[in-house]
Every structure is written in C-alpha cells, then in structure tokens.
Amino acid sequence: MASARPSGRPRDPDVDRKLADAAVDLFGEQGWSSFTIEAVCRRAGVGKASAYLRWNGKEELLAEALTSRLGAITDVDTGSVRGDLARLVLQMTELYGGEHGRAAMRLAMEAAAMPELAERYTRIAQDQVMAARAIVRRGIRRGELPEDTSVTYLLDALCGGAMNHVLTTRLAPRAVRDAAPPAAEYAERFVDFVLTSVLTRGGAV
C-alpha cells in the first residue's frame, strides 16, 4: 500500500476517505473563508503531499468531497403524492439535519460566492426540481393534483420547510427537541399541512 513508488502510485482509498471526511467536516464547521488544503490535511492526519498530488486546488478537493458525502435527492414512487412528497421531505431533513447537515447548509449559503460550489449546489437543487417535477407529474396523472400545480411553490414550501425545521429544532430547548416527532412523522404531517387547504371553507377571504 504505502510502498515508495515515486509516481503512478495507486490512490490509497483510506487516505481519500480521511481527506473527504476532514474536508466536509471542516467546511461544515468553519465555511469557505478558512478552508485550506493544509487545514484539511492536518485534520485528516495525512501528509500535505498526498492532497496536492490528488487535487488541483482546494475548490476541487471540497467539491469532490461534498459529492461523495452528501446523499443525492432522488424521486421515489410510493403510489401516492402524499407518500412521494413525504419521502422527498425526509430526504431533505436528512440532508440538512444529518451527519453532514452543516456542510449541506453552508453549501446552499455560500454557493453564490464561489463558482465551483455554485455548480455543486445547483446540481443538488436540480435533483430536487427533477424529483418534484416527477412527483407532480404522477400526481396530476393519478388525479390527485390540479393540472396547474406549481412545482416552484411546492419546492419552496417543502425544501424551505425542511431547512427551517432543522434550523429551528437545532436551537430549541432540550425538552422541545425531545418532544419533536421523529423525522419520518414530521415529513408526513408537514406534507399533509402543505397539501391540505388551511383556509376554512366558506371563510371570509
């Protein structure tokens, strides 16, 4: 493994794994402004040379690490629009609230300032749009949703809702956090809230 071949040495998957974990953790904790290859290597306990041999700069290192560590958002056909959307919300609370959640949040936040990150974030956002479009298309075909259902507003409500839920739960007092429903239950209830009319029938609006 660590034999001293001077070039063409096969990449050590263990070193790759350590560097990717360290890169995502560091970015999640401190963001882009203090992200350096040196700091990633220090955290990974890996020599700097390995990292400089592998990547053309810190943008590439971070982009690759984020791709490998942040789960992709996918479309799941559960047979009903409620079920499909609940799975989508669950994937999003896992993305933002899970092990690498802070890195995923920062990516959304800092992407506008950095072309390499922007591309990565745009890909995640596009996955969300594609999944939501497929779900809405099936919902319309099944007769569950009106023809003119807005994918954009639906995504703002559901993606944004998942993000807001994670942000506010994280800072809530312990007792409130403990009383919160499990993620899957939150996803179902929240989708029901968004899908079901809130306005009282015959209300004065």
Place this chain on the structure above:
Amino acid sequence: MASARPSGRPRDPDVDRKLADAAVDLFGEQGWSSFTIEAVCRRAGVGKASAYLRWNGKEELLAEALTSRLGAITDVDTGSVRGDLARLVLQMTELYGGEHGRAAMRLAMEAAAMPELAERYTRIAQDQVMAARAIVRRGIRRGELPEDTSVTYLLDALCGGAMNHVLTTRLAPRAVRDAAPPAAEYAERFVDFVLTSVLTRGGAV
C-alpha cells in the same frame, strides 16, 4: 467631535455606524470563523482602539451590529389572513434577500455553534413565532382559519419558503431572475399556494 479627551469621551455615532456596517458585511461574506475585531476595523477604516474601548470582545460587537442592521420581523394587521401572511413573507424575503441578507442567513446557520449568536437568532425566530401566532389567532377569530391551524408548520412553510426562494433565485440564470415576480407579488402568490388546498377535491388520496 474627535477631540482628544482621554476617557469618558462620548461615542462618535459616525464611527459606530462604520463599525456596525463593516461587522455585518464581513460576517455576511466570510462568516464567524474569520471574524476578528482587527478585520472589522481595517474594513471600517477605524483605529482598533475605538473598537476595543467599545466592546468586550468580537461576539458583543457582532451581536450589537446585527441587532442594529437586521430589521425586526413584526406583525401587521391588514384585515385578512392572506394579507397578513403576505406581509410576513415579504419581510422575510427582505431579511434574507436584502442588503444584509447574507449576514441574516449566516446568523441562522452559524447560531448553533456560538452562544452569543444563538441568542440573537433565537430572538429573530421568536419575533417570527410571535407574529405568526398573532396572525393565526386573528385568522381563527375572523373565521378564516380552522381552530387547530399549526403555527409551527405554517412558519416552516412560509419562513423556509422565503429562504429557499432567496437561495434558489440568487443562483438562477440571469433570464430566470429577470422573469421572477417582484417580491411583493411572490409573497402573495406563495401565501395563496400554501393557504389554498393543492389536493384535487375527490382525488384518490
């Protein structure tokens, strides 16, 4: 104004203003990990001594600057739940998409890692909860909303929606951004989406 009284010197509002602007801008661009009093003073073009005399540490400087620069979320009674919520959404897209929007987003994001920021963010979040509670209470009294309307889900959808709208619009191609509705129109349409049932009546759900 800038007379050389060695102590008890009145605070110069111009210096205060420059430091607050610089602190919020710097935090918005780079986040907490590279936030230092020195960097704020450099950016403000103000001597370090002024800042060290004014604040006990960078936490206090930033917390005070954020309080003065981020507009408070308030409850506005427009006469209907739709109007009230549209005003709330508009305030939130202005908070996150306005001049100090990146600082507001970072505050939401980084608050969990820093007690002083957590307190500041919790206050903003509480303003949102109080405004939403008042709006829902009026909506129920007017017969517009069912008695059991969930303030939590409503806020997740609306606050989160505003945040997601700002994040995705910011990164959209120029043509898409230009075609986006003005903020006030987005707020109204989005509130209509959330308040009005999406499920087709008699649908197979």
